[in-house]
Amino acid sequence: MGIDLSREATNEQKHNVTDYINKVLNLIEKEQISEEEAAWITKETVDGFREHVNPGFLAYRKTVTKDGQFAAVEWSDNGACFKDVNGKEYIDCLGGFGIYNVGHRNPKVVKAVTDQLKRQALHSQDLLDPLRAILAKILADITPGDLKYAFFTNSGTESVEAALKLAKMYSERTTFISTTRAFHGKSLGSLSGTAKGMFRKPFLPLIPGFRHVPFGDIDMMRKTFEVCTSVGEDVAAVILEPIQGEGGIILPPENYLKGVRELCDQFGALLIFDEVQTGMGRTGKMFAADLYEVVPDIICLAKAFGGGVMPAGAIVAKEEVFKSWFPNPFMHTTTFGGNPLACAAAIATIGVLIEEKLPERAAEVGGYFLEELQEAAKGHEDKVLEIRGKGLMIGIEFHKDEIGYEVSKGMFDLGVLVAGTLINSKTIRIEPALTISYEEVDKVVSTFKQVLSTVKE
Template identity: 45%
Template sequence: MDKNEAILQEASRALELILKESLNAADKEQIVKKSIEHFTEHVSPDWLRYYKSISKNSVLVEWADSMEAFKDPHGNEFIDCLGGFGINIAGHQNIEIVKAVEAQLNRQALHNHELLDPLRGYLAKLVSMSAPGNLKYVHFCSEGTEAIELALSLALMTSDNCFIISTVNAFHGKKFGGLSGTGKATCRKLNLPIIQDVQYVEFGNAKAAETAIKSLIAVGETVAAMIVEPIQIAAGVLIPPEDYLQQIREICDHYGVLLIIDEIQTGMGRTGMFWACEDYGVVPDILVFGNAFGGGVMPITGIIFKKHLWVEELADNPWILGQSTSGGNPLACAAAIATIKFIIENDISDQIAKKGDYIMEKLKDLQMRHPILLDVRGKGLLIGLEFPTPEIGTAVSQALFQRGVVTGGAFNNAKIIKIEPAGVISLETIDKIIAKLDGAMSMVAQEFALSSSQSAPDAVFLTN
């Protein structure tokens, strides 16, 4: 068999599975077997090692999903508390969003950037209408780190200043510019040197930010922007003091520094407000949005920024800001328009606020009864559970998997499990999660008490 014949045969096998309405037993076995083989041979030879955080003996292969959960090829259902890093605000396979995308697909899929595509205009207006304060102009991308790089680029080109202030343990992506703002050695060290004009300060400490800005100015440097998350999710769902963002806003205004707020995971209602920064009464100069924006159906991210940042250089040549090849394409815009409508029409932000209060109360009750649960923190349906050691955190995650709940950990920190379910999750499903977590922690506490000398599971988590 020559090369092209082999390629055609492999493509035909995959397409046959895609187009099948139902799978037989052989199909199911093939999907699992080939997924393991393909990931090991062609994606990453170490990928499966990360799945030990979910189960000691099982590999989870996603195949189908609906609203609160997803299924493997064999039809086993798992409640999704991993959340695709926040993409499923509107649930898996939300029928209203899928319907909009299907209708657009039958009309036009991608677009020519040189022309006017109506959905991009409609969506930009909707983002402007829903954004806090006087944020106005919108630029769309396809992934979070791309939007971060666009925000940093805009800040540098419009301020004519140099330094960026970021925070220790921040996560703003893994590409070159995003890595420069990411305050995690795990991500940065293999890529050094990267953009050097970045100063890191303690998250939640506004005074530290002001000191850094003052010090840079004192030695003749200039500061273009500060980039900050409302909640440090990858660091373990760390929530700053209530007045932190307001203080940062005032400091930035005083020193003429632009404020970039990264709402890639916190936006679109995840914390109980449409934008998390609204909860603190803060309007940034540049707001970055992302993961949930496409309703869990299409990838689309972007930035929205204040009118005064549309400087003369951009007026003369708007293309210098950058142009994402597939950013803001008609399919993604259709998904985002339907997502915004669904969130507003069903008051998903308020639902999430109430469900967040409901689950937090129950989690606090569990904490009283389970000494291994050291802390419960979060806002809305963005919650972190902290355990004494990475080994115990990993064991709890594995025990939840055995009970049909999939969770994820903070970035390379298995002590902390994130609970980030679909925004449309029912109270009944929340009760199921609580019951399963109760059982999981009881089992893990007993195992560690009875066999503390045994080797613990590998403390490796799926990361962002």
């Protein structure tokens, strides 16, 4: 009988994979790693990104860091900071694009998830899972106005997809109004509402029926409603971010959001607030809807909703809107949305936000942060166009993209992580944990001031 060489090769390959897995799991288990182990992790990470993830990430990191630091590999985190695999600590002002509102590895959130994991990780999909019901009740209590029913997702783009589908079922209308510089995600439905052409063009045609109007222009919004009505394309919903995040931390003009609410009521359209980035205390209120005293028909949540520990998202809608899903709850589903671990994380996160008054703290610390950054930028008006924000959602806009890149590089080299926004490259965001200390704020400001003085126009 001949030897099956292919089978032997396969068995050897499996053996190698098993050894590799065990080595990695042993490293994960360690509280401290050696310099040799750190070097091995760095090499495996860089090689893995180049050969098996996407080499584009390596090229990107080179453009926003100095020298060889593009290979910085994150390894641990706590509070408002994270450490790379070599032990260097960074103040995190990117915050995973705004997911660490209650801090990195908040102990109460970690405990809730760990406790739930000891009992049950995922649900059967058929029986009634208690934490989903409990979290939905909590959301009904804390969200604005008469928002009542919740559907749970795993991410922001999924929340937007759910909101768009719910709006379509509610009225059977198919026209949506979004805004310029909007970012709602990158799956096909949410991408249809997103504004940046670079993200959209390769995937055209997208979902039909989307119109984009300038953010903040209530007259153009009104005219678009009128035109849509006149040609028989009645608007199902307006979707917008109360404060545009990826667009460059763009604040709405005074009474703009109230004006949009009035137009939606006048024309029988729904108002969807994408609070994936602005929600969960970021802007100084639990939701930006509270900040501007406007109640949407549907609110989209994610990012910080899982406490920086679990991927989690949700939409919460008024009963009149949500009831179109009552006859068949399987019209829109997700396997992992609302799983026990995610719900435990979200419940604990909301508890921390309320108990520790983190939205109020975001308003207070954010006001101080904004003023200090504006003071630090004085004398550099040739480089800095504007510094603006609400709470701990702050944008620093430069006159040129290149200045923003250089400032990001310099700050990273000195232990502060910032990054540009996806739609507006000239603006870098400041979105730290809402638990960031005044001492850490002062360090970020002094670093910004130091770097700004060395950057050329």
